Amino acid sequence: FGMAPRNMAHFAWSQTETILQVHGSGPFTSTVVEPVYELADQGVFSLTSLLLPGRPTWSSPPDCFALRISATVRGNAGEGDVVGARCFPPRSDDHRRNHLIQGVTMKRVLVLGLLALSVPSHARGQATTPQISKPGVRYGANPAVGRTFTHDGVKLYYEVYGAGEPLLLVHGNGGSIADLGAQIAHFRKRYKVIAMDSRDQGRSGDSPDKLTYEKMTDDLAALLDHLRAGPVNVLGWSDGGIEALLLGIRHPAKVKKIATMAANLNPGEDALRPDVIALVRSMIAAVPAADRDTPQGRRALKVTGMMLDEPHIEVKALEAITAPTLVLAGDHDLIRDEHTVDIYHHLPNSQLAIFPNATHMVPFDDPVSFNATVERFFRTPFVKKQRIDDTLKSLEKLRASVP
Numbered sequence: 001f002g003m004a005p006r007n008m009a010h011f012a013w014s015q016t017e018t019i020l021q022v023h024g025s026g027p028f029t030s031t032v033v034e035p036v037y038e039l040a041d042q043g044v045f046s047l048t049s050l051l052l053p054g055r056p057t058w059s060s061p062p063d064c065f066a067l068r069i070s071a072t073v074r075g076n077a078g079e080g081d082v083v084g085a086r087c088f089p090p091r092s093d094d095h096r097r098n099h100l101i102q103g104v105t106m107k108r109v110l111v112l113g114l115l116a117l118s119v120p121s122h123a124r125g126q127a128t129t130p131q132i133s134k135p136g137v138r139y140g141a142n143p144a145v146g147r148t149f150t151h152d153g154v155k156l157y158y159e160v161y162g163a164g165e166p167l168l169l170v171h172g173n174g175g176s177i178a179d180l181g182a183q184i185a186h187f188r189k190r191y192k193v194i195a196m197d198s199r200d201q202g203r204s205g206d207s208p209d210k211l212t213y214e215k216m217t218d219d220l221a222a223l224l225d226h227l228r229a230g231p232v233n234v235l236g237w238s239d240g241g242i243e244a245l246l247l248g249i250r251h252p253a254k255v256k257k258i259a260t261m262a263a264n265l266n267p268g269e270d271a272l273r274p275d276v277i278a279l280v281r282s283m284i285a286a287v288p289a290a291d292r293d294t295p296q297g298r299r300a301l302k303v304t305g306m307m308l309d310e311p312h313i314e315v316k317a318l319e320a321i322t323a324p325t326l327v328l329a330g331d332h333d334l335i336r337d338e339h340t341v342d343i344y345h346h347l348p349n350s351q352l353a354i355f356p357n358a359t360h361m362v363p364f365d366d367p368v369s370f371n372a373t374v375e376r377f378f379r380t381p382f383v384k385k386q387r388i389d390d391t392l393k394s395l396e397k398l399r400a401s402v403p
Helices: 093-098 177-187 213-227 239-250 274-285 295-308 315-320 337-346 367-379 387-401
Strands: 009-012 017-023 044-053 064-069 082-087 100-103 147-151 154-161 165-170 191-196 232-237 255-261 325-332 350-359
Touching: 147 213, 154 177, 154 213, 165 177, 165 213, 165 239, 177 191, 177 232, 177 367, 191 213, 213 239, 232 239, 239 255, 239 315, 239 325, 255 367, 274 295, 315 337, 325 337, 325 367, 337 350, 350 367
Parallel strands: 044 064, 165 191, 165 232, 232 255, 255 325, 325 350
Antiparallel strands: 009 100, 017 044, 064 082, 147 154, 154 191
């Protein structure tokens, strides 16, 4: 599946499993437990990471569907929108379920990691789907700028955009450069943006041994050496946020400032909510047996499974990070609020930003607010606030300004 219309095919509801993601407006319900999927008449949706196990059913079968489908398919990291519509005469529910809807064939697409960005999750409270790339630019699949280099025996894919102060962007679990399209499009106007597909993900090669955050972090450091770039500002999302913190610990000379979105230091319930851990386990269990021993299946299980075993960062280790660090999260994040605040408190030069009415997906759901917050941090000289002294100074200015 890719941008080219020639890749369009018919999508059969009768497939045994399909992975899509729903975002946008309109009434719908979804579940990864029961094969239920409801669409309203004339509903318009954008689909990418929802597991539909079995054949969908409707509580009130619609007569017309208008679907916009966009997805990043593992092993062929293209993405784009395909619009299709199909109307049916009033017939039985079974007949409608078995009809073909024009769309994209996605047979046995594997379950991707949710904790970060395998593909964007539900956009909540957004009137429209944000534009994530410049017209004609396929971030993450751009032959004009795509390059590779090899580190630790793994072939790694990267792209570079813009000019100016270097900014390293790091995607999340099971994702790719394409997930950061909204950030690349924004920051490339002022920065030299560097982005890489992590090992075992996107267009980068597979590694022969266990996947760890330390290995992915060292890959990023090797990329900076390869490009002779640094020190750099670093923006990481979810797994990328973990790697951003590890860059500050393991390679401090390569880091100027860090912005870490929704990172966790361990895979336990003090960092992640129990329902999040249960969801990841269910996603791993949902990978079909026939796919588990395929190259794609082994990759999916390896990458998604690491979220149950990694990372293992002592909170005290954060105290060694001297780079100014912005800690970000949504107030409805997958990471526990108290864990995010604990990270903030153990960083000696830190700031904290919690986005209201936002989830783990705020960089995708609301890129305007997210990018503006991060850019303000990068562009503003860091001054560590003194709780009492700076409060009294501002209070004095306030009193002096009042007639």
